[in-house]
Amino acid sequence: MAKYSIDLQVGKVKESEASSTIGETIVGIDLGTTNSLVAIVKDGIAQAVAGPDNKNVLVPSLIHFAEDGSVLVGDEARPFLTTHPERTIYSVKRLLGKSYGDLSTFEDRFGYRIIDENEDRLVKIAVPTADGKDDRYYSPVELSAQILKTLKARIEQELGTPVSRAVITVPAYFNDSQRQATRDAGKLAGLDVLRIVNEPTASSLAYGIGLKDEDEGQTIAVYDLGGGTFDVSILRIEQGIFEVMATNGDTFLGGDDFDQAIVDYLTETYSLNLASPGLRGSIRLLAERAKKALSTQNSYSEDFHGTSLTIDRITVDSLFEPLIARTLASCGSALKDAELEKADIDHVIMVGGSTRVPAVQRAVTEFFGKAVNNTLDPDQVVALGAAIQADVLAGNQKDVLLLDITPLSLGIETVGGLMDPIIARNSKVPTRVGRKYTTSVDGQKNLKVAVYQGERDLVADNRKLGEFVLSDIPPMAAGIPQIEIQFYLDADGILRVKAMEHRSGQSQTVTIKSQYGITEEEMAEMLIDSITNAETDVAQRALVEARNEATNVLLSARKFLKQNESWLTEEQVAAITGYNDRLEAAVKGDDKDAINGRLQELNDYTTPLAHEALDRNVAAAIRDEQV
Template sequence: MDRVIGIDLGTTNSCVAIVDDGTPTVIPNRGGYKTTPSMVAVTEAGKRLVGHIAKRQAITNAENTVSAAKRLIGRKWNSSQVKNSVLTSSYQIVEGPHADVRIKLRDNSYSVPEISAMVLQEMRVIAEDFLSESVSKAVITVPAYFNDNQRQAVRDAGQIAGLDVIRIINEPTAAALAYGFGKNYEKLIAVYDLGGGTFDISILEIGAHGVFKVIATAGDTFLGGEDFDALIIDWLVQSFKEQHDIDLRQDRMALQRLKDAAEKAKCELSSVKETEINLPFIISSGRNEALHLQQTISRQTLETLCEDLVQRTVEICRQTMLDARLDKDEIEDVILVGGMTRMPRVQEAVAGFFQREPCKGVHPDEVVALGAAIQGAALVDDAHEMILLDVTPHSLGIMTFGSVFEELIAQNTTVPTAQTKIFTTSRDNQTAVKILVMQKEGQQADDFELLGEFILTNLRRAPKGQVEIEVTFEINADGIVNVSAKDMETGQGQSIQVTASSGLTKDEISNMIESAKEYMVERRSSEEFEAARQEAETLIAEIERLFPQVEVVVAASDFGREAVNKARRILKDAKSAIESRDLNQVKSQTEALARTHRMFKGVVTKTQ
């Protein structure tokens, strides 16, 4: 049976897990950390860095280090969120060929799914190193409020990373799976998920025999820890400008240092009342005088700065409870997910709204990946008794005459589902209708996204309102939307499968898959070479250490002198194989080195 990994592709950090002998387990990376920064960088030499190694060099290579790419995934270039990121990012964001978003690193432009694929590829490598076997199947999580294009972009990223994405599931739902796994709970819970870049709230009913039913979900895909950091950065920039009349935002390296310091201060203020931000030599003045930034920030200042953001999450919770037609006292447990829920003010606000202390029994950084792994195991193994009933986070419908949105599938409808409505022609003698399939994005009246369109032709000429057209929307378990329209009189129909787009063409995805494969082959052979080089260099050092003693013992005989000369040749050949980076040569020289080392050790041992 294929192993399925669960990946939480986060804005700030990512995490990978597996179900091993029935137990969900988070897989640590090589450094022993359970989470890996979702950061990608390209060095001056053109080398790709992912994770901790990318984060460590972010300050000195700010322009070529990408963080928080998830906030851009699946978005159009002209969206307000992208415009915001262009202004605040230390790396360059440019318009792509399909009005999509591209990120410029050194001389290349990368699509956002490509950047995310690099992070997913790293997660895959972490899992393969841990399991000592190759992994191809994965369940990847996304914010519950992601739209179809954003979900498709994550699927594309998985595909580019060489993964067969067997299911995309919502992060709060995954957290609930991990919370209820193997416990036979029967309760109504709320999952409050405030991560690095996104916010979700989901209300779920956990039933007997492993039934997880989502009642309602809502969120904001541009509200998270990054926004809290941005407010601290604004506060620091403003006070520095008042002191020195210099805007630190104009310097990319200074901006990256501010980002690091803001995130660190925010985290520290979860456990202390105040902390000092000290950034020496942050910038030079016009008179070439080095300036330093030194500020003390208190928890109270942070809470005042961020209160609006916290209240935005509470307002979304309030709306979700109204949509679900539930009272607060019906919620039996509240689960906190995402690093931002460590902030005391966030915990207070959640406890205040739900009128109960949140559950402390899950790990906010790991629970989503664990839930994804549980779902993955359930999909390939029938022994896992688990039924997951999720909902559609956005309402779907068509745009009718006069730009009126006619809803067919309401937000929070359990999927799979199908709905039908009858419409009539809006003009006399109308022989064709254009069906515009729309998705409602937010609370604003004009907040829509066009998912697809098609035309139903050959309608009977008649006064307006007399020809009836039946429109049907269907959503399957994978969230794929099919829309059909039928002339009620003739039975003639037309349909469309709404294929969400990440902004990439099939050819682009194929090329990206190939280049990702090449990178993996190169990386694996480079890792193999490094391991062989280390082994060879250890033996070389050991032989060179024993050389003086061996020479003294065997110098008297011709045979001994020949053996010493042969050992010298082996050392020389091994060093030259390492220098030429020839893996096969290094391997064969390592065998010769091992034989020489055994002989030298034998000689030295006899003389002792």
């Protein structure tokens, strides 16, 4: 197998045949919205790994938190969707890297509680505890890690040996935040994520396109309609090189929306009362059964709490039509971005369980003007491709080009001493990545940018490469400045960092070289530490983030009291002050769930008052305008 050695300037990876790693297993994982699965290449053949029953390779992406504190994943969690929906999490992939503002309009679709009234912050999921006291708060990363742990245990049971390295796939349309969240979930599950691979690239590999001489010089379209996400990618494959020419799609469009369309139709047609989360969960499962049945039959009926529900294929085709039209619009946009015509496409590959819907297959065939390729199981194709990519990384495939990569993440220090990775480990080089930040203090004129290398969540556990100061920022309120940090890692492993405040145009650029060489042994130790301490790191990060958020909210609450003291009653002032004091006390402790609980209490009380303040300001502005 191939071994990777390190160029000491930040860490360019080069392939060397000098030595090999014996007995190493790298697995491919499809972390899906509806189902997840793990695959390996065995005797040259990619195959998905079944569970102990040796039947089903799919693990439903469901997590249930039982009253006794145990965690159930997969089929074991399914019965609780209707009996305990508030503690049973599904479609968590849709939540990765998302803010409350992204999801607030879809909140009523979930049986569990999504919280965070600050629209710009990442969501949290509140799970009631058995004693009914403080909720437990989980991030989508922690929940995804539970699914990955189950897949890791499955493959280890199959092989009879520990597995710690993986390739994980994501939709091509996933942004940097969603990709980083996927990496973090892998790390928390005890996996060294060697690559985050786009699902269309993985599916192309599964079909063998680009691995055979006769398929060289092909342009393909990958239509990927999963449970929660849709994307279409146009790829050019030549001499083993996979180039994504264009991608388009929607990270919030998939089979779940097809199910919801059926739910909405049945609810309206039969005047169903879905007041409880349990009933909403039951009708959602019924809709899923109807969708699957109507892929092979013309009508479907089922009793729902004493009401006989019936729906036919013609009806669902009409319900699905606007959703399918949205996917085809994305296909047209991708072709336009790639500067291609439909006739330029050699293959159309269908990926994702939702492509089994006959109306989808007909529409895609008609759009591209050629028969679609759906000969492989659409639920397995991505995982099979990930396994092939893993086999390439293990050095067992010599005909597919792997571009040079950086072996350790590069990022900056943020509030609370957190490491925010900007260029993730194993990113291809050269690469350029930018991310926007802002100030945390009113009137802040200078911003220190400290650059670190490593995989731990706290900068104290990583290596510092250098720092510089972006100065002369015009004084503004905290959160107003728009500061973009750009990392450019060139083909020689040299990192250039640029910071720019967009409103003023102030900028600063530095070239950073590693202050000391990192040996292969040191790099391996850093990676092992990141996996070993993943759970502790995530807990520390969650605590720091909760404290940071609470500090910001406390500052806002104090400003609110001062700015609105003219109309707030003594009781309201006393209540807000009391909530502030309780939150301040929680911040001094080490219980992030207690902080989140006190934070939620303050948000719940002050949100109506904030709306009233806004109404008063609007009314005052109108009066001034009339005068």
